[in-house]
């Protein structure tokens with residue numbers, strides 16, 4: 119059997135299960151309304167929480183950086199690829215997060231790969247929430263540390279694992295700050311308390327919490343008032359911040375260690391200068407005003423309340439990530455397709471990303487959605503939801 123026959127048989131299987139998908143090609147930039155096959159579609163699934171992809175200050179910073187530095191950084195960070203704009207961004211991020219230091223990577227994904235594989239050795243144990251992001255799972259796979267998984271947000275299980283792993287050199291508890299599939303928030307105060315009791319390190323990935331939770335979008339540590347008690351904070355620059363990149367915020371010694379050990383930092387070219395400049399401008403916009411974050415939460419809370427009033431199952435959502443639970447994969451994808459016909463893009467998420475019977479469309483409300491946009495979305499959801507018997 120040729121290798122292409124193997125691939126074709128996998129693909130046929132996905133088609134039979136209703137899991138096969140074609141990538142959609144959008145004809146305009148990330149925004150509330152986007153063009154698909156010449157049609158204007160209301161976007162309800164981007165991570166562009168604050169609409170910063172089009173912010174005039176970010177666009178200006180990007181073009182000025184291109185004029186000054188050109189388009190590429192020319193090297194990895196440790197050779198000639200650290201420009202002053204990268205350093206400025208790291209200083210600004212550390213100030214924003216209230217930590218000693220920050221270190222920027224090319225993406226949130228590589229940040230987790232670099233950070234987890236650097237800090238975890240063979241004598242250590244990593245203790246991870248079962249619903250943590252794929253980049254955490256892969257980062258853990260790159261280490262020789264022992265692994266323990268606790269049921270989602272189950273603090274009794276976490277405590278039991280902390281008790282039974284006391285012989286390990288170092289214990290690292292890893293959690294998403296906001297869980298990306300359900301839009302629920304990690305019980306960080308309880309995690310910190312347990313970690314302090316059992317002398318463990320707390321590692322929180324705030325990809326969906328940066329620019330969203332906490333004062334001016336400073337993240338989950340700020341949201342819960344836990345400054346100084348969370349050891350390692352991961353953030354992404356790709357979601358609410360509007361560009362691409364990731365960072366570790368924490369101790370200066372952690373930063374120095376990562377500079378010597380984190381493989382994506384050492385062996386992959388640094389962010390283009392225009393990207394670093396864009397991220398710097400974004401953090402300054404956030405530091406300057408909480409208006410966008412306030413609008414984001416007003417929109418999200420209104421929209422979630424209205425969906426619930428219509429009778430939709432929004433699962434555990436308590437953030438701008440709002441799933442509508444539909445069921446099996448094929449039905450979920452049909453629901454998403456019908457919404458698209460009605461003018462709404464709501465990404466279907468199905469097995470194996472979520473459980474077989476917990477397929478859902480995942481809505482993400484942004485600060486840029488107007489009341490009219492959200493009313494349009496609710497109306498379409500109500501009609502299609504009735505067609506599918508999800509609401510009466």
Ligand SMILES: *Cc1c(COP(=O)(O)O)cnc(C)c1O
Pocket residue numbers: 225226227228230251253254294298323324325326354355356357362363364
């Ligand atoms: C999206 C996401 C990432 C990856 O971030 P990128 O910058 O897009 O690579 C990492 N962790 C979590 C929890 C995420 O949701």
